[in-house]
Amino acid sequence: MHNPLLEKFDTLYESAPFSKIxxxxxxxxxxxxxxxAKEEIDAIINNPEAPTFENTIEAMELSGQKLGRISSxxxxxxxxxxxxxxxxxxxxxxxxxxxxxxxxxxNLDLFKRIKVVYDQKDSLNLNSEQxxxxxxKYKGFSRNGANLSDDDKLKLREIDKELxxxxxxxxxxxxxxxxxYELLITNEEDLKGLPDYAIEQAKTEAEAKGxxxxxxxxxxxxxxxxxQYAENRSLREELFKASGRKAxxxxxxxxxxxxxxxxxxxxxxxxxxxxxxxxxYVLEERMAKTPExxxxxxxxxxxxxxxxxxxxxxxxxxFAKKIDAIETLQRWDHAYYAEKLKQEKFNLSEEELxxxxxxxxxxxxxxxxxxxxxxxxxxxxxxxxxxHEEVTTYEILDKDGNFLSLLYADYFPRAGKRPGAxxxxxxxxxxxxxxxxxxxxxxxxxxxxxxxxKPSLLTFQEVTTLFHEFGHALHGMLANxxxxxxxxxxxxxxxxxxxxxxxxxFCYEPEALELFAxxxxxxxxxPQELIDKVKNxxxxxxxxxxxxxxxxxxxxxxxxxNNPTEITDVQEFEKQAFDPTELYPTIENNxxxxxxxxxxxxxxxxxxxxxxxxxxxxxxxxAYFQETGIFNEETAQKYYKLISSGGTxxxxxxxxxxxxxxxxPEALLKRAGLVN
Numbered sequence: 121m122h123n124p125l126l127e128k129f130d131t132l133y134e135s136a137p138f139s140k141i142x143x144x145x146x147x148x149x150x151x152x153x154x155x156x157a158k159e160e161i162d163a164i165i166n167n168p169e170a171p172t173f174e175n176t177i178e179a180m181e182l183s184g185q186k187l188g189r190i191s192s193x194x195x196x197x198x199x200x201x202x203x204x205x206x207x208x209x210x211x212x213x214x215x216x217x218x219x220x221x222x223x224x225x226x227n228l229d230l231f232k233r234i235k236v237v238y239d240q241k242d243s244l245n246l247n248s249e250q251x252x253x254x255x256x257k258y259k260g261f262s263r264n265g266a267n268l269s270d271d272d273k274l275k276l277r278e279i280d281k282e283l284x285x286x287x288x289x290x291x292x293x294x295x296x297x298x299x300x301y302e303l304l305i306t307n308e309e310d311l312k313g314l315p316d317y318a319i320e321q322a323k324t325e326a327e328a329k330g331x332x333x334x335x336x337x338x339x340x341x342x343x344x345x346x347x348q349y350a351e352n353r354s355l356r357e358e359l360f361k362a363s364g365r366k367a368x369x370x371x372x373x374x375x376x377x378x379x380x381x382x383x384x385x386x387x388x389x390x391x392x393x394x395x396x397x398x399x400x401y402v403l404e405e406r407m408a409k410t411p412e413x414x415x416x417x418x419x420x421x422x423x424x425x426x427x428x429x430x431x432x433x434x435x436x437x438x439f440a441k442k443i444d445a446i447e448t449l450q451r452w453d454h455a456y457y458a459e460k461l462k463q464e465k466f467n468l469s470e471e472e473l474x475x476x477x478x479x480x481x482x483x484x485x486x487x488x489x490x491x492x493x494x495x496x497x498x499x500x501x502x503x504x505x506x507x508h509e510e511v512t513t514y515e516i517l518d519k520d521g522n523f524l525s526l527l528y529a530d531y532f533p534r535a536g537k538r539p540g541a542x543x544x545x546x547x548x549x550x551x552x553x554x555x556x557x558x559x560x561x562x563x564x565x566x567x568x569x570x571x572x573x574k575p576s577l578l579t580f581q582e583v584t585t586l587f588h589e590f591g592h593a594l595h596g597m598l599a600n601x602x603x604x605x606x607x608x609x610x611x612x613x614x615x616x617x618x619x620x621x622x623x624x625x626f627c628y629e630p631e632a633l634e635l636f637a638x639x640x641x642x643x644x645x646x647p648q649e650l651i652d653k654v655k656n657x658x659x660x661x662x663x664x665x666x667x668x669x670x671x672x673x674x675x676x677x678x679x680x681x682n683n684p685t686e687i688t689d690v691q692e693f694e695k696q697a698f699d700p701t702e703l704y705p706t707i708e709n710n711x712x713x714x715x716x717x718x719x720x721x722x723x724x725x726x727x728x729x730x731x732x733x734x735x736x737x738x739x740x741x742x743a744y745f746q747e748t749g750i751f752n753e754e755t756a757q758k759y760y761k762l763i764s765s766g767g768t769x770x771x772x773x774x775x776x777x778x779x780x781x782x783x784x785p786e787a788l789l790k791r792a793g794l795v796n
Contacts, residue, residue, distance in 0.1 A: 121144075121145075123148060123152075124137050124141055124145065125141060125146070125149035125189075125190050126149050126153070126186070131504075131505060132503055132504060133515075133523065133558070133560070134547075135505060136193050136546055136560070138193075138506060139505050140505075141193070143206065143209070146190075146206075146209050146213070147209055150190060150194075150213050151216075153186045153187035153190050154187060154216065154217075154220050156187070157187045157220065158220070158223065160179075160182075160184065161183055161184075161223075161230065163179075164176060164180060164183070164233065165227070165233065171233040171236040171237050173237055173246060173254065176233045177234065177237055177257050178253075178552065180230075181253065181603050181605060182552065188604075189546075191217065192544075192545065192546050193546060194206075194209070194210075195210070196546060196562065198210050199544070199564070200507070200508075200537050200538075200562075200564045201507050201508050202536045202537075202538075207288075207292050210288055211285060211288055214284040214285060215281045215284055217284070218277075218283070219277065219280075221280070222265075222273075222276065222277045222280055225260065225261055225265060225266060226265050226266060226268070226273045226276065226277070228266065231267075234257055234258055237254060238254060238258040241254055241255075248768065248769065249602050249603065249606065252768050253603050253605070253606060256767075259405070263401070263404070264276075265393060268392070272392055276389065276392055276393075279385050279388060279389045279392070280389070282381070282385060283382065283385050286378050286381055286382050286385070287382060287721050288721075289378060290378045290382065290720045290721045291717055293367045293373040293374070293375050293714075294366060294367050294375070294539075294714075294715045294717055294721070295538050295539075297338075297366040297373050297715070298337075298338045298538075298539055299535055300373075301362050302325075302329075302336070303335065303362070304326070304333055304335050305322070305333050305334045305335075305336070305355070306332065306333040306334075310352050310355055311350075312350070312351040312352065313349045313352075314345065314346065314350055315345060315349055315471050316574075317568060317571065317574060317577060318342070318345040319334060320571040320572070320574070321568065321571060322335055322342065324569070324571060324572075325337065338359075338362060338363050338539070339539060339566055340533075340566050341533060341567060341582075343359060343363060344579070347359065347452060347454075347456060353452070353453070357450070357452045360452035360710075361452070361707065361709075361710055364710025364711065364712070365709055366714065366715040367714035368690075368691075368711045368714040374714070375713075375714035375720070376690045378714075378720070379713055379714060379720060380684070382720055383679045383680070383684035383687065384684055384685055386684075386725065387680075387683060387684050387685065389401075397680060397682060398680040398681075398726055399411040399677060399726040400681075402726035402727065403726060406612050406613055406614045406730075407771055408614055408729070411677060411681035411726070414673070414677060414726075415677055415681065417729065417733065418673045418674055418729055419674075419700075421670055421732060421785075422667065422670050422674075422700065422701065424789065425670065425792075426663070426667055426701070427663075428662070428663030428793070428794055429664045429666065429667040429703055430663075432661055432663050432664050433449070433664060433703045436449060436454070436458060439461045440457045449704070450704065450705060450707075451704045451705075454704070465660070466656055466657040467653065468653040468656075468657050470580060473579075474577040475577060475639050475640055476637040476638060476639055476646045476650070477577060477578040477579075477580070477582075478576065478577055478578075478638075479531060479567060479570075479576035479577070479578055480575070480576075481636045481637070481638055481640070482578055482583050482586055485633075485636020485637070486586060486590040486623075486636075488635045488636065489623075489626050489632055489635065490590075490594060492751045493751060493756040493760075494519070494594075494598065494760055496516055496519065497516070497517045498516055498527070499514060499515045499516075499517070500512065500514055501514060501515045504526065504528075506528070508530065508534075510531070510532055510534075511528050511530045512528075512529045513526065514526070514527040514529070516597055524597060525549075525558055525559045525560065525561055525596070526559070526560040527561050527562070527563070527597065528546070528560070528561070528562035529563055530562065530565070531565050531566075532565075532569045532576075533566040533567075537566065540717070541564065541566065541588070541589050542564055542589065542592075543561065543563050543592035543593050543595075543596065543609070543620075544564070545560060545561050545562065545596050545608065545609075546560040546561075547559055548604040548605075548607045548608055548610070549599035549604065549608060550601065550603055550604040551601070552603065557604075559597060559607070561593045561596040561597050561608075563586075563590060563593050564589075565585060565586065567582050567585075567586075574640075575640055577640060584627050587624045587626060587627055588620045588621065589620065591621065591622055591623030591624065592609060592616075592620040594619060594623070594763065595616075595619040595763050596608035598760060598763055598764040599764060600764040600765070601764075601765070601767075601768055605767075606766050607766045607767075608766050609766075610766055611767040611771055612767070612771050613723065613724070613727040613730050614727065614729070614733045614734060615730075615737070615771035615775075616734070617731055617734030617735075618737045618738055618741065618763075618775075621731075621734050621735055621738035622738040622741050622742055625738065625742040628654060628658050630648065630651045631750055631751065632750065634646075658791075659793035662792040662793055662794065663792075663793075663794060664703065666792060667701050667703060668701075669731060671697075671701035671702075672716075673731075673732060674697055674698075674701065675698060675716070675728075676719045676724065676725065676727070676728035678693070678696075678697035679713075679719065679725075680719075680725055680726040681726070690711060690713050690714065691709075691711045693713075694712060694713050735788050736783055736784075736785045736788050737783050739787035739788035739790075739791050740779065740783040740785075740787045740788070741775075741778070741779065741783075742787075744778075744779055758777075759778060761778065762774050762777070762778040
């Protein structure tokens with residue numbers, strides 16, 4: 121069978137030929153690519169010449185490229201444009217990929233060759249990137265079982281195979297639960313308080329399903345406005361509780377057992393490899409280094425933030441009681457009254473802002489800021505194959521007009537797309553022996569769709585989300601490394617959020633807002649008065665938001681920095697972990713863990729703290745830009761070097777080269793208003 125996945129992509133910039141790829145191509149492509157990758161590894165092992173950096177380390181780096189390309193395409197689609205067939209293939213193929221990964225990492229003959237090179241590292245005259253790659257390859261083996269006995273290697277294989285299957289199942293259950301729920305409203309009275317766009321969107325959703333009325337879902341663009349604006353308190357409660365019981369119901373999509381198994385298997389795996397817990401294993405390769413550092417970091421911030429959070433919630437409760445006689449403020453009331461209080465305090469509402477944030481303008485703003493900082497340009501290009509008609513493609517050129525990267529932008533929710541927002545890549549950058557390969561980057565979001573009468577107008581939170589993911593995209597697009605495995609976002613996990621969170625800062629700067637915040641009907645630039653309101657309100661409820669983020673980090677550490685074998689009741693375990701951060705009454709049968717995809721499906725296990733860790737970095741980094749001018753060329757060039765270096769150096773070393781000093785949390789505390 122002719123299989124486009126197994127051939128060189130004969131397309132512009134060797135982009136993925138999505139329209140030619142059929143479902144039935146994936147399984148045979150994976151099987152063939154795994155076979156070829158094994159042959160490439162065998163060739164390294166059986167090389168009669170003495171091991172060198174080139175014939176062992178670099179050769180390993182260049183092996184399995186076809187498999188990597190196929191995996192990127194397939195698993196990106198499994199997140200952004202999935203269906204039952206793709207999910208079935210994912211379940212079948214994940215154990216094979218896990219097995220293949222272990223075939224390499226547990227291969228003693230291959231490890232012996234790597235060790236020979238590693239033991240000579242001081243006499244090999246390697247450049248800093250080569251030395252870093254050698255270190256990474258060696259640790260990739262020593263940390264993943266190369267020194268285990270044959271029996272323990274077998275145990276590790278079984279654990280990894282089961283983990284790959286369970287994490288996939290976890291994500292599929294969350295997606296199914298998200299898609300299966302709908303709140304159908306037939307009484308127009310129940311729409312009171314909701315903005316026109318939310319009502320139009322709900323009407324469109326109902327029409328698409330052949331129903332009379334308005335349908336609200338658990339997808340963010342539907343769910344968030346309902347909680348924020350719907351006057352009907354009982355319906356807010358219903359929708360909130362529906363979200364809180366995702367994958368925690370007595371049905372086939374319940375994730376409780378999956379959680380317990382995943383946590384236990386990760387713990388067993390860490391023990392097998394000689395580590396006390398999964399967190400000890402993970403954090404050895406992070407800036408934080410140890411679970412104790414992470415827990416201390418989170419608790420230290422909690423001590424500073426919680427008094428502010430309590431004060432905010434007390435003020436909100438008094439406000440709700442004053443205007444609506446609410447006796448006990450509940451979680452489903454928070455967004456609603458927080459929005460009302462925000463309007464009263466700052467005379468600012470999301471509805472007032474949205475006309476200035478048409479999606480196309482916001483996207484162009486993100487591009488224009490990158491042009492001002494780095495001289496790169498963005499051209500929309502229609503000759504690139506796409507995996508869905510809603511995707512837009514761009515060609516990015518450097519300041520000299522050379523091709524830098526492709527960018528795929530996919531902004532709207534649909535049934536085959538998981539919730540949330542993320543950046544990913546179809547191809548990473550590299551430049552081995554002068555063979556320059558430029559990256560193909562994708563950003564995927566779930567924003568408010570355009571309606572018949574209006575374009576997609578973003579909430580301010582959606583604006584910062586687009587900038588966040590575009591910050592990640594820049595990390596990938598600007599990559600200037602020799603080796604793919606060190607390019608772009610292939611950095612320590614608690615450093616990876618720096619470029620994304622850094623870029624969000626521009627959303628609050630008048631100089632930046634003037635570039636893109638234009639009224640969608642009149643073209644009028646956002647008035648200075650509104651910019652001032654946005655800035656004044658920028659740390660509104662920051663105490664509450666900080667405590668909320670810290671609670672997720674502490675829950676992650678509760679699962680992964682301890683022995684999880686004693687967990688019998690997921691709800692009770694979560695309750696105990698959340699206890700120090702609780703600001704609202706507990707809701708029976710609402711549990712976050714069964715849909716906490718970041719740590720049970722994504723890559724954030726023992727790493728959720730990194731959002732806050734990176735906030736310290738991003739606040740400190742942006743303070744530097746504010747000192748020198750937010751578009752200062754010299755500062756921008758230093759920052760370019762910081763993020764284009766990818767994972768070629770220890771991130772703290774890179775950061776200090778950029779900033780001239782270690783990061784300080786003072787800028788974050790000041791920005792968040794968490795200092796008296």
